[in-house]
Amino acid sequence: MNLLESLRTAYRGLIANKLRSTLTMLGIIIGVGAVVAMISIGTGASDFATSRIKELGSNILFISPGSPGGQGFGGARGAEGTQESLDQKDAEAIKDGISTIKKVSPEYTSGAQVIYKKQNTNTSIVGATSTYEDVHNFHIGSGSFIDESDQKTTKRVAVLGTNVVTDLFGKSNAIGQTIKIKSIPFKVIGVMEEKGQSGFQNLDNQIFIPLSAAQKRLFGAKHLSTISIQAKNEEVMDQASEDIEALLLERHEIENADEADFRIRSQAEILDTMSQVTGTLTILLGGIAAISLIVGGIGIMNIMLVSVTERTREIGLRKAVGAKKRDILAQFLIESVLLSLLGGAIGLGLGWGGSVLISRIGGWPSIISLNSVLLAFFFAVAIGVFFGVWPARRASNLNPIEALRFE
Amino acid sequence: MVEAEAEEGADHLARHTNTVIEAKDLVKTYGTGDTKVDALKGVSLNIKEGEFVAIMGPSGSGKSTLMHLLGCLDQSTSGTYKLDGSTIKDLNDNDLARIRNEKIGFIFQQFNLLPRTSSLENVMLPFTYTGHANKNARKQAEETLRSVGLGKHFYKRPSELSGGEQQRVAISRAMINNPSIILADEPTGALDTKTGIEVLNIFQKLNKEGKTIILITHERDIAAFAKRRIHLRDGLVESDSAKKKKEIIEST
Known part of the structure; x- marks a missing residue:
């Protein structure tokens, strides 16, 4: 058959x-x-x-605020990252005091509504400084990124992720236009390169503004949501992590490391x-x-x-x-x-x-x-x-x- | 091809020389010890090419067992059986299957056609197991169906055919491989008298063309269509007689 x-x-x-x-x-x-x-x-x-890992390198550390109520047992604890325990001074102290690190990028991230003419979108607003690009290995595509003077003068400028550009401007040119974030006008000075999905987040769906502008003009905050740190190389990662922990504990006047109000993680740990x-x-x-x-x-x-x-x-x-x-x-x-x-x-x-x-x-x-x-x-x-x-x-x-x- | 066969058949009919079945002292025993049953106790018979034989007997006489042995569905406990010159003894299942495929055409009381399958494909089924491609399969199947009067029913399924028509498809299937013998087990058992007679007339027609037909039945009326009648009783041949022409019911 x-x-x-x-x-x-x-x-x-x-x-x-x-x-x-x-x-x-x-x-x-x-x-x-x-x-x-x-x-x-x-x-x-x-x-x-x-x-x-290949892209970012394995020499990146992230410091995020801990959860209110400490790491101990008992009592209600807030979600991690909700504590307002990190600020600009911490970031500067790390930058100045730790020899094993190369760059520090303090960041404040929050969601907000963004409007351009009749288009509007809800997206995350990242208050960043000029170091962001290098630390995150995420670079400007056209125009320019936030520089130090923008930060110093709390300038109302914005750099858009490619998705935001598509949402708000379609195919027309975004640079030079003015968008409104929470009703406050910001001038678009650059568009980021296309990056795509990262974990649960789409990196192209962000707007970058000077950290000072985000804290003072938009959200009225003094704290940071993340400090991203680039260590000098992979070998000194552990050393850097330990030094930063010691420094921050001292600054925050915490004796017991278990009660730390912040958390240090490496890129590798997050990926883990x-x-x-x-x-x-x-x-x-x-x-x-x-x-x-x-x-x-x-x-x-x-x-x-x-x-x-x-x-x-x-x-x-x-x-x-x-x-x-x-x-x-x-x-x-x-x-x-x-x-x-x-x-x-x-x-x-x-x-x-x-x-x-x-x-x-x-x-x-x-x-x-x-x-x-x-x-x-x-x-x-x-x-x-x-x-x-x-x-x-x-x-x-x-x-x-x-x-x-x-x- | 069919005409050539018909001629050849007619030739054999005339001479009646080739012995197709040679059975000697066939014994078939089922079971062992206390449950031992002797279904056949020593049956001998010869059937020549072109004969039309009815094997009769009441139930329990051993006629079904004999049919199984003759049809190579089973092998005897002792005795010898030669089919078309080759001895059927100590063969394995595959050899028996090959012999059934090449030398025997079965016709059953319940037709046993494949459901949901056209007449043509049902008739061609034996070709499926011949082991070599047959380019003329379809043509042969069509001719065979035509020869039993089903020229218009090539693509009908069994459920669309009457009992008589289904049995004629089954007859076509039995003939397609041009077997040495056609074994029909109560072929009219599921049909009314009129269609039964039609089927028997087909057998007579095939027999005239030279086919060797063995009809197993318990009904005297049915056996009356055969030229030779063998009666079995208690596993032995009781009588074996060729009938004169006037004793045979002839188709018109």
């Missing part, structure tokens, strides 16, 4: 029981879908992490946290995948056993007209593989769509690789063969006389 005919026979068998076939495939669909989503998110996240999250998600999806593949496989086996019983007379007849054991075996095996392969294909599509959706919604990078496609098909075929062999063997071992008599 040639393969094409076997496929046709198998296809006919599946079509004859559309609903049953679809329900049977469901387990495989979910399983393969989960496998594909898992791999695409996994590779996406690790690709992202490595590219970020992120990869822990993706790791958890991967394990979760992997679990779902494994369970639904097994359940799906059992479903296929079950349906194939039913099908063998239902078609006992057909098997008897095929044997009577000359089908050998291996013909019958092949016929039922092909049917179960076709079933799981079809499920695999649908699952692949859903997994693909799902991971694209996740990356859209969660700002999560996802990559569909040839590997995941191959793996999905491998799993599908393996499941089809593994769970199809037993029913198929049962069919092929039927005694033709008894099979023909079967009612």
Whole structure:
């Protein structure tokens, strides 16, 4: 019996029981879908992490305010970063007092509504200084970035991320125009290069203004939301981190390091946290995948056993007209593989769509690789063969006389 | 091709020389010890090419067992069986399957057509298992269907055909590989008398063309269409007689 005919026979068998076939495939669909989503998110996240480290270098430290109520137990604690414990003086003290660091970028970030003519958008406003560009390795695309005199004179100038430009100006030129942030006019002096997604945040969706302007003119704040620090090189990172901690504890008059009102993290640590999250998600999806593949496989086996019983007379007849054991075996095996392969294909599509959706919604990078496609098909075929062999063997071992008599 | 076969068949009919089935002292025992059942206790019979034989007997007489042995669905416990010159003994399942495919055409009481499958494809089913491509498969199937009067039903499915028509599709399927014998097991059992007779007339027509037909039945009226009748009782041949022309119901 040639393969094409076997496929046709198998296809006919599946079509004859559309609903049953679809329900049977469901387990495989979910399983393969989960496998594909898992791999695409996994590779996406690790690709992202490595590219970020490559891009930023592994010599970046971030200092963020701690949560009110300290790090101890008991009492209600505010969210991390909500404490107003860092200020410009801390940043200057770090810059002046620590020898292992190269650049310091104090930042104040908050959300606000931005208006240009009739267009408006809600975006994050980053109060930054001239050091921001180098520390974040995020540079100006056209025009100029905030310089020291802008900072000193609290000048109302703004540098836009590319997304903001598109939102507010469409395709027309933004530089030289005036936008209003919280009703205060700012002149656009530059547009950043395109950077894309970073973790949960889209870097192109920001507006940069002088730190002083953000603090004094817009938000009336004295504190900072982050101090980003570039160490001299990777080797001195630990030293720098320790020195900064000691300095800030001293400045904030805190004796016990456990009660620190700030937190120092490296880029690597942040990426670690992120990869822990993706790791958890991967394990979760992997679990779902494994369970639904097994359940799906059992479903296929079950349906194939039913099908063998239902078609006992057909098997008897095929044997009577000359089908050998291996013909019958092949016929039922092909049917179960076709079933799981079809499920695999649908699952692949859903997994693909799902991971694209996740990356859209969660700002999560996802990559569909040839590997995941191959793996999905491998799993599908393996499941089809593994769970199809037993029913198929049962069919092929039927005694033709008894099979023909079967009612 | 079919004409050539018909000629060849007619030739054999005239000479009646080739012995298709040679069975000697066939014994078939099922089970062991206390549950041992001797279904056949030593059956010998020869059937020549072009014969139309009815094997009769009440249930339990061993006629089904004999059919299984003759049809190579099973092998005897002892005794010898030669089909078309080759000895059927100690063969494995695959060899038996090949012999069934090449030398035997089965016709069953319940037709056993594949559901949701056209008449043409049902008829071509044995080709699926011959192991080599057959370019003329379709043409042969069409001709065979035409020869049983189903020229207009190539693409109908079994559910769209009457019982008699379904059985004729089954007959076409049995003939397609030009087998040495056609084994029909109660072929009219599921049909009304009129269609049953039509089917039997087809058998007679095929027999005239030279086909060797073995009809298994418990009904005397059905057996009356055959030229030779073998009665079985308790696993033994009770009588074996060729009938004179006037004793055979002839199709008109």
